[in-house]
Amino acid sequence: MDISWWQLASFMIILVVPVGIERYFKLGLSKEMLSAVARMMVQLVLVGVYLQYLFELNSLSVNLLWLLLMLLIGASAIVSKAKLSRKLLYLPVLAGLSLGLFPVLWLMIVYLLAPEPLYSAQYLIPAAGMLLGNCLSGNIVALQRLFGAFEDRKTEYEGALALGATAYQAALPFVQSAMQQSFAPILASMATTGLVTLPGMMTGQILGGVDPLIAIKYQIVILVAIFVTLTVSVSSSLLLSIKTAITINGRVRQS
Structure with missing residues (x-):
């Protein structure tokens, strides 16, 4: 209707x-x-x-250009909302989003959906949008927690460096904490989906007349894809950000 x-x-x-x-x-x-x-x-x-x-x-070049635009805007939004240095962190975040998005998107399009043609905009663009959209908040939280920890737990970080730890080893507890807090919302959402919440995609399909079991299959695929994309993009963004923002001697650059 x-x-x-x-x-x-x-x-x-x-x-x-x-x-x-x-x-x-x-x-x-x-x-x-x-x-x-x-x-x-x-x-x-x-x-x-x-x-x-x-x-x-339904042009391959236009579809790929639109995907690139989505990635560029997404990375810009993450760095902007996290209120961190665009110069230092834009490329690490962009790389993290790309590493999380493209392998999962390829599996969905080629292995599961298999549209004709494979670059069909009807499947490619909405799937990429759902995956990227659900990665934004997770990446923002992770980056805020990581760089906030460098300020709030500065003594702990500098103490680890003084004891001979590398910059990565000293920052690892902050990375672990940032990941835990970033993954917590989606883990809670997946654990209650079906009992407490009915996801929007599944509800929309059912309202559109799709068989509930078919809608559920699609929703399972989307939730798993979002979870994998989020974990890969967040972990990649954090590790690449550390390499970019921390000098060899352990100093955290701000700009």
């Missing part, structure tokens, strides 16, 4: 609830809330129109 634009517009009235909560508690987020909703709607409509064109065109 299609949703008319008039129905969609009238549904947006429920936004008075979060706005009312913001006003009552005086959170100072009204402009940010309204801006986020407006940007989300405009961006999604424009992307929807563009994807229609992309699906019809």
Whole structure:
């Protein structure tokens, strides 16, 4: 069943609830809330129109260019939201996202879905978008925790260096802690999926008339793919960031 634009517009009235909560508690987020909703709607409509064109065109070069653009914007968003040096960490984060995305995406497209042609935009772009989108917050949390630890636990880090540890050995406990905190949300989500939560992709397919068991198979594939992509991208980004941001003598560069 299609949703008319008039129905969609009238549904947006429920936004008075979060706005009312913001006003009552005086959170100072009204402009940010309204801006986020407006940007989300405009961006999604424009992307929807563009994807229609992309699906019809179905060009290998255009699809790969779109994937590259998604990676570049994703890496930029991670570094920006983590409030860290773009000069030092953009390339490590970009490399981490690429290492996490492309092998998993290749397996999904070639082994499982096998569309004709393999570079079909209808499968390639949404799958890449789901994988990348779910990696953003994990990478942001990991990088914030890692570089925050260098400040908060500076004495511990410098003590390890003084005792003869290499920069990697001294930073390893911080890396482990950052990974644990980054992976915690998706582990909790997977552990409760089906009992507490019904993921959006599966729900959307079922509402669209797909057999529930088929929708579940797709959802399992997506969740596993997201988990693998996240773990690879986060671990790669952290290790590459350490190599880039820490000098041979263990000094943490800020810019």
